[in-house]
Amino acid sequence: MSPGPYENSCHRESARHMLLTKEERQRIPSAFDDISFDLCRRRDDVIMMSADLSHYVDLFKVTKELPDQFVEVGMAEQNLVGVAAGLAKAGFVPITSTFGSYASRRCFDQMVICMGTSKNTGICIGFTPGISSPAPVHHQGTEDLGMLRAVPNATVIDPMDVTDFAQALDVACETPGLVYMRGHRGTTPKMLDPETFKFELGKTYPLRTGSGVGVISCGHASQWAVEASDILVDQGVDHSLLHVPTIKPVIEHEVIDYCFAHDQIVTIENHQISTGLGGLVSEIVCKVGRGPRITRIGVPDSWAPGGSIRHIRQHFGLDGPALAKRIEEVMQ
Amino acid sequence: MTSNSAKRTKTLELQAAKMRRNVVDICMQRGGYAGQGVALSDVGACIYFDEMRPDGNGWYHDRFVNSNGHDTIINFAAMAELGIYTMEELRTMGADGSPIDQSPIEGARGFEITSGSLGTGVSQAAGIALGERKKGSDKRVICLLSDGELHEGSVWEAFMFAAHYKLSNFVIIIDNNDLGATGKTSEVMAVEPIREKMEAFGFHARQINGNAIPEILDAFEEARNVKGKPYAMIANTRIFAGIGVYQDAIPFAHFVGANGRWDTGYLEWEPGWQEILSTIERLEAELAALDQGQT
Known part of the structure; x- marks a missing residue:
């Protein structure tokens, strides 16, 4: 050719x-802690949400220093996304966090119906996606991109490092409707030049x-x-x-x-x-x-x-x- | 009962009767959730014409989330009285190409959520209530759900959440009509005792006759005065309450076809239509008499 x-x-x-x-490449510890904190400091309409996994997705600073911008729902993913959609209808930009396996499988209907049919921005982040979880199938969401890609009007993002994760999250906050993102937890490489x-x-x-x-x-x-x-x-x-x-x-x-x-x-x-x-x-x-x-x-x-x-x-x-x-x- | 409250009640009874007429009018065309709509007209009239405060711009300050898609026919029936929908539009419900959905999609005029997937409305309503409180707003959020929706686990997640966050601006109304999609809720999967369950989940709960307007108004007043807790109004209703001939014909009907049929029986539309028109006429006369008595 x-x-x-x-x-x-x-x-x-x-x-x-x-x-x-x-x-030049670096490894950034607890990258999402800084990404989420920086975002919430810049935007007081953003609310980070957790289903009892905040510490497992590096959500620390927002929970302690910006408690008004953090909502915990307990181990209840359907309610996580439903409440998030409600917060969006009250004018906030909700960002739910849990593992990708739960984000995709346990609350797919809420993502589609409560967020996917809405013009309000609703962001769901699935952390430790695919095989990046050390526990097998119950913790490894290896179908999420396909499931979410099939949803009309949805936005689906799978960033590779801290640079595009942080930038994509900013863009997501300005994107109407359901945004499903895969997240990185723990020490995350910086491979792209910001x-x-x-x-x-x-x-x-x-x-x-x-x-x-x-x-x-x-x-x-x-x-x-x-x-x-x-x-x-x-x-x-x-x-x-x-x-x-x-x-x-x-x-x-x-x-x-x-x-x-x-x-x-x-x-x-x-x-x-x-x-x-x-x-x-x-x-x-x-x-x-x-x-x-x-x-x-x-x-x-x-x-x-x-x-x-x-x-x-x-x-x-x-x-x-x-x-x-x-x-x-x-x-x- | 003071004359003011007598007039208030009578006015709402008349609004409820008009909503019943609108429900029947819509369902006579192509069938619909007529039994639920007729039974919930008293609750709906109290929500739209008494409890929710107008915003001065043709809509409401407070917010109403109807979680059960089947029951949204009462939203349409009330909004027809408000002039937000015309009956001409609403009579197209169920027709191919009609913009009027039996379970509307978010963005349809006057609807907060997409409500056809049962159980998903309560979490959203609770989220709205938390969001409004975060903004410092005094808006109240009313969420209507059905006893059948109590089968969905996500509503209990939402109940726990509402109590944990002490959402005292949040009122849920459970339409306790003992009816699911295939039969009696009590036989498909029992949900009683609902009041005790709601109290155990941290709500201030009260069980009322959902077809007695003074009881509905009392419960709303109580809800406004409860501090630090969400409120659960368990409204006992029965399908077609308010139109006797329909109730006698099909006491349990999830859906009624244009031919008046459901698998538990069938009804003739015309006698019920005449009954509700007579009820409206009677209530208008009674209201006029009350007005005259006051002047």
Whole structure:
């Protein structure tokens, strides 16, 4: 195939600047504590909410220093989202927090009916999404992106690091209706340069440019894709990386341009390989037809084991070396 | 009873009768939740024409969340009297392409929430009540739900929440009509004793005859004076209360078709229509007599 727009020097330049070098990357402890506190200090209409998991999603400072902007509902996710929708109807911007497994499975009806049919902003954050929880299936929400992507008018965001998590949350507060976001808890990497990365709803971000195989990823999996990419760069394997933080609504022509500029596409997601990012990219490319082959990598229609994230990634071949090998193999 | 309260009651009885007429008028076209609408007209009249304070801009200062989509026919019936909907519009309910939904979607004129998924309204109403209090507003929030909705676990989450946050600006009305979708609530899944359960959940609770307007007004007055607790008004009603011929024909009907049928029996629309028109005529005469007595 002929070189596409991702070959030109302009994109190469911006891509290099957006992704911090290995040496520049940092790890930020309890990142969401600062992100939420900073947001609430800037906006007194924002209310952080918890279903008895505040300490497990790094909500500390808001609860102590801005108690009027914190609402605890107890271990009751349906009520969490229902009350949030009510606060939105009273003029506030509610942000619910719980684990992604509960956020998606236990209160899906409330998200759809109470927030999804409303013009008021209602934000639900699912923390420790996908396999990033050490406990197995009951704590691992690996279907959430697909479920929420199917909801008309919903906004679905899966940020990769502290930079786009914080920026996307700001944008979410200005987005009408239901916004489902995946969250990062604990020590969270800073991989994107806040000086050059500007989150815009739907926009896709080339992190590395190249030809041959194009790797599309979102959320935690964009961290994994960068790890694999670092290995491939060292090995001199040509490829490119595209980070897609907005699962819905994504700017489709950007995905199409990217996919048709490559011979092979690999999608990597912290999610079941059906219905999520891989499904999204496949659907978009199918609209055009005669596109490149798409290899979907993620949780392969199975339950993940529990354990450390390192162990679970290795189990599914999602660790950096395994991913690098799988990406390289699609070109053979 | 003072003449003022006699007139107040009579006025509300007349409004309730007009709401019943509107409910029947709508349901005669393509069927509908006629039994609930007729039975809840007394509660609805008290909410719309007495308890909620006008905002001076054609709407209300206070907020009314109807959690049970089936019961929203009383919102339409009341708003027809307020001129917010015309009967011509409302008679299209249930027709393909009609903008009038049997369970309306948030954003429809006069509706706070999308209420068709049962049990989801109470949490939202409680959230509104907390939000209004946070803003320093004195708005009161009324939430109507059905006894069948007590089957949904999320309403009990919301009850705990309302009591924990001491939402004294929050009044729930439980339409205790012993009717679910497939039969009597008491037989499908018993919910009694409701009052004791609400008290155990931290509410100030009172059980009343939901078709006796003075009792409804008394309960609202009591609710306004309760401090530090939400209020639960358990309004005992029976399907079609207020139109005797319908009540005799189908004592338990979740839905009545345009042909007057439900699986427990059938009714003729016309006799009930005539009955409610006569009731309106009688109440208008009685109200006029009260007015004359006062002058």
